Amino acid sequence: MILNTRISFSLCALLAILTPAVIEAVPEKEKKPAKIEGTANPEKFPAKNPDEALLSTITYPAEMKAGVFARQPDILNATAICFDEQNRLYASETHRFDRGIEDNRRNQHWLRDEIALTSTAERLGMYKKHADIKPLSYYTEYSDKIRVLEDTNGDGKADVSKIFADEFNDPLDGTAAGIMAANGKVYYACIPHVWMLEDTNGDLIANKRTSLQEGYGISVSLSGHDLNGFAFGPDGRIYFTLGDRGYNLKTADGRHLYDQYAGAIFRMDPDGSGLEVVHYGLRNPKEIAFDQYGEAFSVDNNADMGDKARIVHIVEGATSGWHRGNQNLRNFRHAIDVNGRHEIPWMEESGWDVKGKNRPAAYLPPTAHLSTGPSGLTYNPGTGLDPKWANNFFICDYRGAKSGVIAFEMKPSGASFALEREETFIQGFLNTDMEFGYDGKVYVSDFTGSWRTYDLGTIFVFENEKETAKPIVAEVRSLFANDIEKLAPEKLASLLGHTDMRVRQRAQFALAKDTTNRPHLLKATDAGNKLVHRLHGLWGLGQLARSLKDLKSAQALAKLTMDSEWRIRSQAAKALGDSFPKEFQSTAAFLLKDKHPNTQLHAAIALGKSKNPQYIPALISLLEKNKDADVYLRHGAIQGLIGIANVDASIKHAKGSSPAVRLGLVIALRRLKSDQLAAFVTDPDPSIAIEAIQAINDDYIEGARSAVARATNLLGKSSTMIDNRILNSIYRMGDEENARRALGIATNSNYPESIRMEALFVLQRWENPPAADPTTGKHRPLTNERSLAKLRPDLTKTLNLLLDSCSGALLAEVIRTTEGFGIEITPATLLTHFANSKNATAIRLAALETLLKNKEDGLRPLLDKTLKDRDREIRAKSFETLATLDPVAAVTHAKTIFATGQIFDKQRAFAALEKLPNAGDLILTKLKDLKNQAPAIHLDILDAAAQRSEPEIKKALVAYEAGLDSSNPFAAYAVTADGGDINQGRSVFYNHGAAQCTRCHKGQKGRKGGVAGPNLQNVGSIHNRTYLVDSIVNPGAHIAPGYGTVSLTLNNDDIVAGTLTKENAKQITLKDLANGESKTYPRSEIKEISQAISTMPPMIGILKKSEIRDLVAYLASLKAPK
Secondary structure, three states, rough: OOOOOOOOOOOOOOOOOOEEEEEEEHHHHHOOOOOOOOOOOOOOOOOOOOHHHHHOOOOOOOOEEEEEEOOOOOOOEEEEEOOOOOOEEEEEEEEEEEEEEEEHHHOHHHHHOOOOOOOOOHHHHHHHOOOOOOOHHHHHHHOOEEEEEOOOOOOOOOEEEEEEEEEEEEOOOOOOOOEEEOOOOEEEEEEEEEHHHHEEOOOOOOOOEEEEOOOHHHHHHHHOOOOEEEEOOOOEEEEEOOOOEEEEEEEOOOOOOEOOOOOEEEEEOOOOOOOEEEEEEOOOOEEEEEOOOOOOEEEEEEOOOOOOOOOEEEEOOOEOOOOHHHHHHHHHOOOOOOOOOOHHHHHHHOOOOOOOOOOOOOOOOOOOOOOOOOEEEEOOOOOOOHHHOOOOOEEEOOOOOOOOOEEEEEEOOEEEEEEEEEEEEEEOOOOOEEEEEEOEEEEEEOOOOOOOOOOOOEEEEOOOHHHHHOOHHHHHHHHHHHHHOEEEHHHHHHHHHHOHHHHHHHHHHOOOHHHHHHHHHHOOOOOOOOHHHHHHHHHHHHHHHHOOHHHHHHHHHHHOOOOOOOOHHHHHHHHHHHOOOOOOOOHHHHHHHOOOOOHHHHHHHHHHOOOHHHHHHHHHHHHHHHHOOOOOHHHHHHHHHHOOOHHHHHHHHHHHHHOOHHHHHHHHHOOOHHHHHHHHHHOOOOOHHHHHHHHHHHHHOOOHHHHOOOOOHHOOOOOOHHHHHHHHHHHHOHHHHHHHHHHHHHHHOOHHHHHHHHHHHHHHOOOOOEEEEOOOOOOOOOOOOOOOOEEEEEEHHHHHHHHHHHOHHHHHHHHHHHOOOOOOOHHHHHHHHHHHHOOOOOHHHHHHHHHHHHHEEEEEEEEHHHOEEEEEEHHHHHHHHHHHHHHHHHHHHHHHHHOOOHHHHHHHHHHHOOOOOOHHHHHHHHHOOOOHHHHHHHHHHHHHHHHHOHHHHHHHHHHHHHHHOOOOOHHHHHHHOOOOHHHHHHHHHHHHOOOOHHHOOOOOOOOOOOOOOOOOOOOHHOOOOHHHHHHOOHHHHOOOOOOOEEEEEEEOOOEEEEEEEEEEEOEEEEEEEOOOEEEEEEEHHHHEEOOOOOOOOEEOOOOOOHHHHHHHHHHHOOOOOO
16 A cells, blocks of 8 residues: 555645657666755645545535545645556656746846747757856756656545656756646656656666657746647647747657647657648647547636736647747846836737737637636547536646646637637636546546645545446446457447547547548548447548548548538548648638638638648638638638748739738748738728737738838727837838838827827937847847938937927937937936926936036035926936035935935935945944834945944944844844835835736726735725735735635544534634535534635735735725725
């Protein structure tokens, strides 16, 4: 039996997370084991019945029973699970998550290098470059693993736990996040490889490793954005997913697959050959699953920007529009020299939304929004569950708290699908993956961590005993245990109509290995058979046609395109496109007029594979008749044009055509990277011109960029995003003509102020462009010659004219631009602008900045006036300037500020004084008298003191720290309770790249945010500032009611569990997980309590103390209306 020496409980978890090189693995006993240490110390369950305590926190269908199949130390940090034919459970375990597998949010020191990476070799080079911060040994200290669990005595619990494969700890290795066992092989997704492992001697230890492909994960991105998988498609190929860490793949047959910034769906043959990208432009798709009709779906995670997680219908050639540049603009804009002027395309243009109003037409929308943190995905195989769950997918919704499994069903909708229903299936633990065993039971992995690795874990098992007692379940188990594929062809043929989808599929695959089995497959397609029976026969014929080039099978498929059932016609068209597209191009063309749009979709894609330009008119006609009504059908026609790839023959149809046709052509030309997109920038239909501008700018189709630069007539006519793309194209062109164009826009009063300001900003950066493109967030450095020397006279003249004619924010931008180019502005003008209290603050500050840089003599006397200005920002900047020009006077004036000034002035004064040589005595005085100073400036005094080198100040700091409460490790953070800035705190809450508060919380009413944590819109009315500080720096100190599940062992040894809703010194109130009823338990009746653990990471090390103070101020401002 397995020893259960670490029985413990935690309610936290981890969010989801070329010739083949053959490696002979070292036997487990000969390896140096990777270091594995737990980092949590959760409360233990009572030894009486730990399983009962675990299960008491979970809800599941009434017709099922629940059990614990395995728990730590026999399963640790499981991210994905699968079963082999002997019903052994394989689990991918991650031990390197956040301790070897990195996240850009916690490594902003390398961001400028990271956004430029194009290969895994470059990523390794980046690690070496920054080895002074994290040495290479850091990445290899722990190892991800594959574990195999087996119940050999049939008691429902694993009694064998063995490491199947180890030493996945190369610096480049990613999270162990995908696994599938089939036919004696284990497929394992671990960036940068897709591995195929084999145990050739039956000891449950892999002794052969084959890298089927290397090159996944060229960047670091965010944690959990890894390789995931796998699933067999009905075509016999293996499908798997990759998050937006990008890929640079050189396949064995010489092809190059590359995307620097996006994730994708891939497929390959079981031996790794024929690797293809199927669907791209994904952020973090977690697994893929096929329904019984052959349609593929994945679930893509949201970007923590207020967008939603998505169900994605996988369609060949489609893009969902995501690229990691959006995340750069959201989280890291300052680190990559992109300022806050530019919005995020993904959000502003609703790329994520099912019905996004401004979404580029090139991006295929998701079919539905479902879940918050999609992780594992699977589909009901047909046996083991109550019939009400038929045709359901199951998604592990990993939230980091209050997670569960959601069942959902899709229904046909045009050429694609829509969500028909959803229902919670299981809830109460932090599930990462769910799979169906061959024994009819449901198995779900519980990571039992949080957003970190705790080296804990559980595998839960759920069973409908009524269903598993049926003979068909035992039959399924026996068929796989005894090698189904060795059965006689006649027997295999009889199984094509089996109730269990896995049996049908494996019988199909076995028959499709030999053309002599064609008659069996053909017979299965008879109209008298059930639809799923017929489909497996069809797919088997498709395999023979594609893999064995069997023309007769293809001919049979062609006949099936005339079938009365649309799913048969659709799948036949798809199979012909994958096998004999040229030979049956006329069949595909005929199906373009099919009565069902899904059949038309697959026929159009198949027709594109014929490469025959004579069918372009038919595809154009499909675009015309569709009239953009069905975006999936439009994609099919476009993909057909892309497949034919004859730009000249396609573009002839633009003249005189409808907007629907022209839009389709624009999207096709975008995918083909054609310079002929330029012609559409001047299209009379603004939506088509906009689509062309998006395509040219965002996909860097440089041969057409000049057309976008000339499209100044569109400025101010659609959206800021389009305006920025036009100005960005002017900027990227970089020649004198476009520099003059930018200058002309800046002087043209017919344009909105924002556009004129952006034109000036473009000129400011003209000669020293940053490497990142501010409109996309991508690393796209400019190398063209970019001199403004010839423009200098006109630039000087124009800026001087603007100085006399502009006002407001535009004038401030003019002053900054003028100063940036070293063009003299008369001191009198600048002094007037600065002194004039009627001017906008931005104008006055811009003037002050220039005056200080030029060291104007008239500035010092003026400061005596502006130090008393009504505008607090002017007062603060005036004092900072005084500290630069006259340190002695600054110290003197500081005393006045500390005596009579406002809190804001005192805070800014300490910041300005901290490095003045003559300010030490003043700072020391305030430090020694800290207890008598306003609490709102305690942090500022301490920060100023920390910057000093005087021994007396250092001694005073030591004394202060010694006086803190030694029993409270967070006592030093008490100074963050008061004095924060609400506006700055709001920015931390919504925009901080590492803290990511909105990932789990909502703040102000009406603004978007996550639901994994409490809604904070009224938190300032509920809790004081001390509580808020504790919740930020030590989240486990206070867990909001409703966000912690606990188990109570009563004095009579009964175990009860529920969501903690209220507690005090005398009693605890729990809400029952099953019926929602609340019950209160006196503490005198409670023997033991398993404490809930917060899933929020402490913000220490993520936020500076000043940022915590600002965040507290913002949270304290969120109050319920009176």
